[in-house]
Amino acid sequence: MPSHTGYQDNLIDGQHNYETITDRIGTVVLDQSKFNPNSEVGKKWINAFLFGFLGVNVLMLVIGWLVYQGIGIWGNNQPSAWGFDIINFVWWIGIGHAGTLISAILLLMRQKWRMSINRFAEAMTIFAVMCAGLFPLLHTGRPWAAYWLFPYPNWLAMWPNFRSPLVWDVFAVSTYFTISLLFWALGLIPDLATLRDRAKSKIAKILYGFAAMGWNGSAKHWHRYEQAYLILGGLSTPLVLSVHSIVSFDFAVSLLPGWHTTVFPPYFVAGAVFAGFAMVLTFAIPVRKWYKLEDFITMRHIDWMCKIMLATGLIVCYGYGCELFYAYYSGSPDEKFMIMNRMAGPYGWSYVLLIVCNLAIPQILWSPKMRQNLAVVWMVSQAVSIGMWLERFVIIPVSLHRDFLPSSWGMYVPTWADFSMFFGTIGLFFFLMFLFLRFLPMISIFEMRELYHRDKEAPSKNSHKHAHHHEPAAVTAGGDDQ
Secondary structure, eight states, rough: OOOOHHHHOOOOOSOOOOOHHHHHHHHHOOOOGOOOGSHHHHHHHHHHHHHHHHHHHHHHHHHHHHHHHHHGGSSSSSOOOOOHHHHHHHHHHTTTTTHHIIIIHHHTTGGGGGGGTHHHHHHHHHHHHHHHHHHHHHSSSGGGGGEEEEEEEEOTTOOOOTTTHHHHHHHHHHHHHHOOOOOOHHHHHHHHHHHHHHHHHHHHHHHHHHHTTOOOOHHHHHHHHHHHHHHHHHHHHHHHHHHHHHHHHHHTTTTTTTTTTHHHHHHHHHHHHHHHHHHHHHHHHHHHHHHTOTTTTTTHOOOOHHHHHHHHHHHHHHHHHHHHHHHHHHHHHHHHHHHHHHHSTTHHHHHHHHIOOOOOOOOOGHHHHHTTTTHHHHHHHHHHHHHHHHHHHHHHHHHHSSOOOOOOOOOOOOOHHHHHHHHHHHHHHHHHHHHHHHHHOOHHHHHHHHHHHHHHHHHHHHHHTGGGGGGGBBBBBOOOOO
């Protein structure tokens, strides 16, 4: 077993050098045999890609029918004017938060363990925000007029209502998407140059060379790169906190029981990171095994992601407790009824499942043995993803369907179009993720080489520093003390 120092400082397992790191990650993209239908890995990739492609086709058909027929094909009604569309919007935005947290906040905190997982976590952020943006765009009923939400110069003087949190959403999400896309694209440039230099196909060389924008690895290029990357990291950090806070304002600024609460901004942010890390683990666990990347996404990475997921899950559960306390302490009969309706009303099953998935099941992660069991971690991640979707279901239609006036009460029942659009966006997410795995390196090559360099230099320093303790000085490239 590695010592405590090795556990913390060395994040690459196995015997590696600069060449093997580049080969192991780069050949996932450049080696055509890995995507051959006759190979085991190729079959898995093709099956996942076809699943995503099926979802994309379903999504296109439903959107076409929606534009032709109108949003009446959804289950939205009065009083439940928001349904699957806003549930899925908030859920997808939340999934996108882990990538920015891993990339930006952990970068500024100089956490080296982020280097193995930041690339595909950033890709997940971009694709999740793309899926999320479809729902409010189509919910307006006139997506072709969506540009009215921006304050563009116009002679009609039709300006957005800047007091509306729905307009705040437009600015927050569009800014978040833009910065995340720039951050991801900038981080790819050195690796695209590596693929350009190693590609055997002339077309691949041209395309990767064009995307690398003339990168030659000079000191000047690295200096500019480091400056720009740090600036974008600094810009992304407040966005992690602000975007889902602003999304929560859609509810918190209203007067509806169950929405009108000041705990929503931090509660939503914690929930977003909770759901985001669950989705990162959902992808990381099978993909690292398929492409034999266990040396780079190690059990230490999975252990730390589980701890973050556990911590944010406890914050979310604290938010559930706050809601119960507010309802009791407020003395408002409407607030008390809202809680009782959530627990014992017609949608009580969703609240019970929510507590099981978000509160009970993640407590398994307190056990170090369970955090090392990949099957358990993967199943917990699935439970968290389901639980966070149910949380949005409980917050939105369950709060809306019984408001202040019993005469206006009704039931919300999603239709085939609601389920089809949700499945379609899941398919779109898979489709984009597996295209990403096919054409771009899922792990940052240059950052893993830099990490190897630091680990290689660490033993000599530690040996000099701790020589009087007679501790073993030799550390392999994999990071275990010998």
